[in-house]
Amino acid sequence: MKTFAYFDSGHEFPEEIVMAAGFSPMKILGDVHQGTAAADEYLFPFFCPFARGCLSDALANSEKWDGIGVAHGCDATDHHYDMWRAHVMGVPIFWVNTPMKIDQTAQIFYRKELTRFIDNLIKQYSVKIGENELKDAIRLSNQVKSLMQQLASLRAKKDISNQDYFEMTHKAVQMPKELLVEELKTTLADWEGRGPFPAGKTPILLTGSDVTFVEYMELLDTAGLRVVRDDLSLGERYFATTIPDTADPVQALVTYSFDMPRSATRVPSDSRLEYILGALKDTKIDAVLSQNMKFCEPYAMDAVWTVPALKGRGYHVMHFERDYTPSDNQMLTRLEAFKETIQQKGGRQNV
Amino acid sequence: MSNNTPNMPSLFSFFRKNPGLYFRGMKNQLKQGLPMDLLTLMGDYIKKTKKADSSPTQLVANFTAGFPVEFLLAFDVWPGFPESSACTAGMCEITQPLIEHAEGMGYSRDLCAYMKTSVGAFDKGYPYDFGGSPVADMYFGTNGVCDTHTKWFENEARKHGRPYFAMDVPCVVSGSDEARWAIDSDYIVAQLYDLITFLEQQTGKKFDEEKFMNIVNKSQECSRLYLEFFDYRKKIPAAEYFVFMRVFMYAVFAMWDLDAGIKYYRNVLEKMKKRYAKAPEKIGKPEKYRLMWEGITLWYGTDFYKELEKKGAHVVYELYTESSAFRRKKTSTLDETFRQMAKEFTSATYILEQDRRIPFIEEKIKDYSIDGLILHANMSCRPSAAGMQDVKTEIEKRSKIPVLILTCDMIDPRAFSEGQVRTRIDAFIEMMEENQKQKQDQILSGGTGQWQTINR
Ligand code: SF4
Numbered sequence: 083m084k085t086f087a088y089f090d091s092g093h094e095f096p097e098e099i100v101m102a103a104g105f106s107p108m109k110i111l112g113d114v115h116q117g118t119a120a121a122d123e124y125l126f127p128f129f130c131p132f133a134r135g136c137l138s139d140a141l142a143n144s145e146k147w148d149g150i151g152v153a154h155g156c157d158a159t160d161h162h163y164d165m166w167r168a169h170v171m172g173v174p175i176f177w178v179n180t181p182m183k184i185d186q187t188a189q190i191f192y193r194k195e196l197t198r199f200i201d202n203l204i205k206q207y208s209v210k211i212g213e214n215e216l217k218d219a220i221r222l223s224n225q226v227k228s229l230m231q232q233l234a235s236l237r238a239k240k241d242i243s244n245q246d247y248f249e250m251t252h253k254a255v256q257m258p259k260e261l262l263v264e265e266l267k268t269t270l271a272d273w274e275g276r277g278p279f280p281a282g283k284t285p286i287l288l289t290g291s292d293v294t295f296v297e298y299m300e301l302l303d304t305a306g307l308r309v310v311r312d313d314l315s316l317g318e319r320y321f322a323t324t325i326p327d328t329a330d331p332v333q334a335l336v337t338y339s340f341d342m343p344r345s346a347t348r349v350p351s352d353s354r355l356e357y358i359l360g361a362l363k364d365t366k367i368d369a370v371l372s373q374n375m376k377f378c379e380p381y382a383m384d385a386v387w388t389v390p391a392l393k394g395r396g397y398h399v400m401h402f403e404r405d406y407t408p409s410d411n412q413m414l415t416r417l418e419a420f421k422e423t424i425q426q427k428g429g430r431q432n433v
Numbered sequence: 434m435s436n437n438t439p440n441m442p443s444l445f446s447f448f449r450k451n452p453g454l455y456f457r458g459m460k461n462q463l464k465q466g467l468p469m470d471l472l473t474l475m476g477d478y479i480k481k482t483k484k485a486d487s488s489p490t491q492l493v494a495n496f497t498a499g500f501p502v503e504f505l506l507a508f509d510v511w512p513g514f515p516e517s518s519a520c521t522a523g524m525c526e527i528t529q530p531l532i533e534h535a536e537g538m539g540y541s542r543d544l545c546a547y548m549k550t551s552v553g554a555f556d557k558g559y560p561y562d563f564g565g566s567p568v569a570d571m572y573f574g575t576n577g578v579c580d581t582h583t584k585w586f587e588n589e590a591r592k593h594g595r596p597y598f599a600m601d602v603p604c605v606v607s608g609s610d611e612a613r614w615a616i617d618s619d620y621i622v623a624q625l626y627d628l629i630t631f632l633e634q635q636t637g638k639k640f641d642e643e644k645f646m647n648i649v650n651k652s653q654e655c656s657r658l659y660l661e662f663f664d665y666r667k668k669i670p671a672a673e674y675f676v677f678m679r680v681f682m683y684a685v686f687a688m689w690d691l692d693a694g695i696k697y698y699r700n701v702l703e704k705m706k707k708r709y710a711k712a713p714e715k716i717g718k719p720e721k722y723r724l725m726w727e728g729i730t731l732w733y734g735t736d737f738y739k740e741l742e743k744k745g746a747h748v749v750y751e752l753y754t755e756s757s758a759f760r761r762k763k764t765s766t767l768d769e770t771f772r773q774m775a776k777e778f779t780s781a782t783y784i785l786e787q788d789r790r791i792p793f794i795e796e797k798i799k800d801y802s803i804d805g806l807i808l809h810a811n812m813s814c815r816p817s818a819a820g821m822q823d824v825k826t827e828i829e830k831r832s833k834i835p836v837l838i839l840t841c842d843m844i845d846p847r848a849f850s851e852g853q854v855r856t857r858i859d860a861f862i863e864m865m866e867e868n869q870k871q872k873q874d875q876i877l878s879g880g881t882g883q884w885q886t887i888n889r
């Protein structure tokens with residue numbers, strides 16, 4: 083199956099449209115082990131390293147892909163796009179302008195934008211993207227989302243390591259969806275048979291910039307912190323809601339995009355806090371690890387108000403800025419200190 | 434300010450508490466050598482903003498750069514512009530403790546220093562003259578330039594429990610076609626109507642189209658006059674340089690009093706016309722190298738620009754100051770105005786996509802007889818710094834002039850390493866010198882004087 087890769091700072095890119103066009107969508111996540119050297123020729127070191135990692139990835143691998151989409155999210159997607167277009171060779175690149183706002187005016191705009199994207203794909207690849215193709219893609223996508231929901235809900239009850247969860251969120255945005263559904267079903271059976279949530283681990287909610295490499299999740303587990311909820315795009319934002327099953331599939335995608343848990347790149351972002359509070363209440367956990375990737379403005383800006391808002395409600399909250407590196411021993415010490423603080427203040431050891 | 438919120442402290446009470454800081458700030462302001470009429474104009478905005486802040490009836494709005502201020506004026510809402518106040522603090526060279534104060538409040542070291550200066554100054558109770566800003570009755574932001582604007586003012590509105598309106602300006606990327614533009618334009622225009630509804634709700638007033646058009650006409654005239662001044666900068670020597678221009682743009686940028694702005698720009702132009710007619714040799718300074726600057730100025734860098742001038746290098750054109758004149762075309766109907774505004778939102782020279790940015794710079798290099806280009810890779814402002822490596826490569830190739838990338842910050846002096854900058858500037862000047870020599874040699878040997886690429 084042909085691969086359509088996309089660069090997305092959140093969960094903005096409409097995967098279902100490229101699925102309807104016969105591609106397998108694949109989110110570009112960079113490779114922390116390869117670093118950012120290739121992109122650093124065109125982007126300064128004081129730009130988001132994850133975004134630089136994604137461009138490096140594209141510079142190295144674009145010949146394996148059949149198309150690239152970049153969705154509007156943060157300043158990195160907007161202002162790096164031109165460098166992608168100038169330097170990533172041999173593959174058509176498309177820009178999808180997801181609106182920042184979520185009101186009626188923005189919905190009308192987004193519908194036109196999606197239609198324009200569909201038309202451009204049809205023109206570029208001579209494919210058919212009709213109602214049926216879109217509905218099939220939505221059905222498949224919803225199957226993935228609902229399986230992911232089931233898997234994610236087991237984190238608070240069973241012994242599911244942060245790495246295991248990360249691996250599934252990673253596959254959810256990178257594997258061909260038909261194969262993925264089978265893999266998710268097998269994994270679900272495996273996770274259901276796992277032992278109970280381990281004593282000694284502290285359940286937390288993870289929020290902030292997307293965690294795109296497994297080593298960070300391992301670090302959290304090493305520090306005794308188990309992520310049982312999150313609001314990441316490489317996480318719950320991707321599957322917390324399903325796409326409505328309505329007669330008009332394009333409108334369904336618009337509605338889905340506006341109803342999913344909010345990311346920090348959208349305004350107003352207040353409902354981000356509502357989602358976090360709801361998740362904490364539902365799962366009965368009281369610790370939040372908030373973090374942002376170095377140079378990530380949207381999440382650093384949101385932390386200024388979300389962290390005090392959560393603390394004000396009595397939750398144990400820690401905010402960190404993290405580097406784009408697979409090994410961070412200093413961070414481990416700080417995470418362990420956070421766990422200790424939670425314990426000292428009477429936070430719950432397990433669910 | 435119509436709400437019972439804390440007003441900014443007076444300059445006098447600030448002086449009593451911080452005499453050392455006050456004198457340092459004043460001294461640094463004065464060393465820029467700005468003319469009295471310009472200082473008076475700036476002072477007028479500060480004075481009126483304070484008056485609006487302390488008035489029990491005057492509604493005050495805080496807006497970010499790029500927001501269409503004409504709408505606020507049409508509803509008699511005072512336009513407060515915290516960024517301009519942060520710039521003033523920059524000129525006073527007092528920003529570092531304010532930025533560090535904001536970082537202590539949880540703002541990351543990597544976030545925009547305009548925002549941190551403003552947030553820090555507010556929290557420390559500084560007046561408008563030194564970086565502070567009023568608590569507004571409503572807040573307006575746009576992402577037309579950066580994400581920071583929309584997030585910053587959303588945070589401020591939330592903090593003070595005030596309503597917030599964000600303008601979502603679709604990002605224009607290279608390769609955009611007419612079909613995309615039609616969609617983007619419709620979206621912006623629809624939001625301008627939403628903005629009217631929002632203002633009607635907040636002020637309890639009905640939108641007065643005639644009044645609005647009258648204001649728009651004035652802002653178009655203000656922009657036209659301001660841009661006319663740029664013609665005098667093309668002359669050799671140029672009429673004025675960067676340290677003047679960065680303040681000269683206040684009236685067209687903040688638009689608090691369009692009549693005063695028009696009057697001021699008209700006077701300056703009149704005087705300039707006369708001076709060039711009478712004694713052009715007395716205008717400007719000996720210009721050995723004419724520079725273009727891309728990116729925001731170094732507000733704390735008055736000495737830096739003076740150093741450059743001592744070496745005969747003068748900044749005669751900046752995309753940044755040109756972009757402060759938003760209204761580029763006369764319009765007569767509301768719909769035409771909104772469509773034109775949509776175009777202007779996405780065409781500010783500060784945020785052009787690479788497809789337009791590189792040819793634009795190339796053209797200005799010719800228009801302004803530029804010898805060298807400085808690209809300010811501003812650590813506070815990633816949107817403006819993006820693409821600069823490609824601009825350097827392309828301009829060196831196309832225009833055959835040296836291009837220097839300076840990584841600094843517009844207002845955070847911690848990012849300015851004097852020794853390093855000096856070394857790089859010296860090398861840059863040597864390149865321009867070498868370029869000029871080659872050009873001269875070519876002319877002497879009967880060539881065209883076409884500039885050569887320098888090996889480096
Ligand atoms: S980590 Fe932050 S800055 Fe980087 S791409 Fe994601 S949202 Fe943008």
Ligand code: SF4
Nearest residue numbers: 545578579581813814
């Ligand atoms: S300096 Fe740049 S990031 Fe900061 S407010 Fe201005 S445009 Fe935005």
